[in-house]
Amino acid sequence: MPDLGLDVLFKGKNFARLLGGLGIALRISVIAILVSVVLGTVLGVLRQRENLILKAFMRLYLEVIRIMPQLVLLFLVYFGTTRSFGWDLSGETASVIVFSLWGTAEMSDLVRGALSSIPGHQYESAAALGLKKTQVYLYVVLPQAVRRLIPLSINLITRMIKTTSLVLMIGVVEILKVAQQIIEANRMNSPNAAFGVYLTVFVLYFLVCWPISVLAGKLEKRWG
Amino acid sequence: MKKLKYAIALLFTFILAFSLTAFADDSSAVYRTLDEIKESGTINIGVFSDKNPFGYVDENGDYQGYDVYFAQRIGEDLGVEINYVSTEAANRVEYLETGKVDIILANFTVTDERAEKVDFALPYMNVALGVVSPDSRVITDLSQLEADDEVIVISGTTAETYLIENNPEIKLQKYDTYANAKNALENGNAAAWANDNTEVIAYALQNPGYTVGIPSLGSQDTIAPAVSKGNESLLNWINDEIKSLASENFFHKDYEETLADTYGLDYEESLVVEGGEPSEDDETAENAETEDSSEAEGADASERVTLTVGASSDAARGTSRAGEACAR
Numbered sequence: 001m002p003d004l005g006l007d008v009l010f011k012g013k014n015f016a017r018l019l020g021g022l023g024i025a026l027r028i029s030v031i032a033i034l035v036s037v038v039l040g041t042v043l044g045v046l047r048q049r050e051n052l053i054l055k056a057f058m059r060l061y062l063e064v065i066r067i068m069p070q071l072v073l074l075f076l077v078y079f080g081t082t083r084s085f086g087w088d089l090s091g092e093t094a095s096v097i098v099f100s101l102w103g104t105a106e107m108s109d110l111v112r113g114a115l116s117s118i119p120g121h122q123y124e125s126a127a128a129l130g131l132k133k134t135q136v137y138l139y140v141v142l143p144q145a146v147r148r149l150i151p152l153s154i155n156l157i158t159r160m161i162k163t164t165s166l167v168l169m170i171g172v173v174e175i176l177k178v179a180q181q182i183i184e185a186n187r188m189n190s191p192n193a194a195f196g197v198y199l200t201v202f203v204l205y206f207l208v209c210w211p212i213s214v215l216a217g218k219l220e221k222r223w224g
Numbered sequence: 225m226k227k228l229k230y231a232i233a234l235l236f237t238f239i240l241a242f243s244l245t246a247f248a249d250d251s252s253a254v255y256r257t258l259d260e261i262k263e264s265g266t267i268n269i270g271v272f273s274d275k276n277p278f279g280y281v282d283e284n285g286d287y288q289g290y291d292v293y294f295a296q297r298i299g300e301d302l303g304v305e306i307n308y309v310s311t312e313a314a315n316r317v318e319y320l321e322t323g324k325v326d327i328i329l330a331n332f333t334v335t336d337e338r339a340e341k342v343d344f345a346l347p348y349m350n351v352a353l354g355v356v357s358p359d360s361r362v363i364t365d366l367s368q369l370e371a372d373d374e375v376i377v378i379s380g381t382t383a384e385t386y387l388i389e390n391n392p393e394i395k396l397q398k399y400d401t402y403a404n405a406k407n408a409l410e411n412g413n414a415a416a417w418a419n420d421n422t423e424v425i426a427y428a429l430q431n432p433g434y435t436v437g438i439p440s441l442g443s444q445d446t447i448a449p450a451v452s453k454g455n456e457s458l459l460n461w462i463n464d465e466i467k468s469l470a471s472e473n474f475f476h477k478d479y480e481e482t483l484a485d486t487y488g489l490d491y492e493e494s495l496v497v498e499g500g501e502p503s504e505d506d507e508t509a510e511n512a513e514t515e516d517s518s519e520a521e522g523a524d525a526s527e528r529v530t531l532t533v534g535a536s537s538d539a540a541r542g543t544s545r546a547g548e549a550c551a552r
């Protein structure tokens with residue numbers, strides 16, 4: 001077996017630091033995901049309404065967030081708010097804000113898409129059966145929409161977890177940054193450490209994202 | 225109608241994007257003065273966390289290195305706690321412009337362009353650019369690079385600016401972090417890696433199979449602490465500190481503690497700047513060295529490079545450091 005430099009992980013507190021970095025990445029993404037799922041669903045449902053101003057505003061928000069790379073958003077929120085308003089946000093707060101903004105925008109579009117994919121005759125036949133409007137949503141539309149939503153939102157959620165690696169650019173020391181620190185601190189005595197450390201980072205990301213995929217698969221099967 | 229809506233949406237987007245930056249100039253002092261820092265009891269110092277041996281984190285999670293050794297001393301002499309902020313090469317100026325750190329001590333090379341945005345204190349180290357390449361094809365002259373060869377640089381470093389200005393024909397491969405640049409060279413993604421010469425010398429010493437083909441590209445530069453533009457109280461304090469530390473040969477001790485393992489003691493005199501000004505002896509020695517090497521390689525690379533830097537650089541050589549910095 002080639003030397004992967006895995007021994008550097010067991011020096012001092014290195015492995016604990018790596019897990020701590022993963023913890024920070026997860027803290028940012030979990031908060032942002034919760035905010036995104038809730039707000040995104042509400043906004044997605046609101047976007048179904050025939051209100052032009054609301055629609056235009058939502059559209060604008062979505063496009064702005066979609067056009068800008070996450071890195072630009074991070075810089076805008078972290079440095080931009082200090083320049084413009086004098087707010088001194090911490091790197092982590094700025095990251096949570098950016099990831100929530102991004103997640104909410106994308107989630108709202110997914111919800112809107114899922115809702116509008118439910119054919120009109122479903123609403124009509126439910127109404128013909130004498131269901132009230134809330135009942136139509138609750139018992140007919142939502143169950144079908146949620147099922148369509150699951151694979152899409154799992155994509156978004158895992159993408160959000162992985163994209164947290166960008167927050168190292170605004171001084172947040174998350175898992176990837178810790179990995180780079182470990183590799184660099186040992187570049188003399190363990191030049192191969194990059195393989196082992198990045199491999200470990202890969203495994204850790206996998207361990208976090210895989211259960212989410214499994215859960216999603218199970219849910220889909222149960223509701224399918 | 226639809227087109228109009230899109231046009232309006234687009235307009236709003238731009239307004240939103242620019243309004244965030246437009247306010248920028250209105251803000252008053254972004255920095256904290258010396259007294260405010262002392263009062264708060266904590267100083268924020270931006271350092272590298274993955275640039276061994278200048279600024280890195282050891283296996284216990286503690287910051288170490290040549291820059292950190294000095295930062296530690298600053299904290300002690302100010303009587304405040306230090307909050308280290310992990311910075312990247314590309315965001316160091318931004319950190320000072322927003323006052324999110326008080327001092328940047330992250331291997332920060334003094335350049336004219338940067339001096340417009342931040343205030344540099346007295347230098348504590350010398351640096352030039354160097355180019356490292358694999359033994360299988362050592363690049364000793366930038367002209368050896370073929371049309372489809374690429375050169376690795378780290379975004380926001382002096383090497384990037386230098387190559388864009390003086391050798392725009394060279395294709396650059398840019399990376400945000402040191403670790404990624406290193407991986408790219410080792411994976412053979414590019415023909416060579418241009419960076420500070422200290423970096424490439426150390427890299428070649430530690431990684432057999434790589435050679436520093438160009439040890440000194442362009443003129444010598446210095447590395448100095450930087451503070452937010454206009455923060456005079458802090459700037460003056462740092463300058464006084466650097467001057468007074470000369471009496472105990474602080475930066476030589478710093479070198480021996482942190483850099484000697486990487487560069488050996490041979491480079492001590494040429495790399496360390498004590499008391500804010502390099503001694504005349506060092507200066508002439510360095511120049512002689514550069515000229516020697518360029519002659520040894522034949523009338524070639526280094527000479528061509530010196531010429532492209534411009535006549536002003538030649539004039540500045542040996543006169544004043546400030547002049548030299550201007551030549552960049």
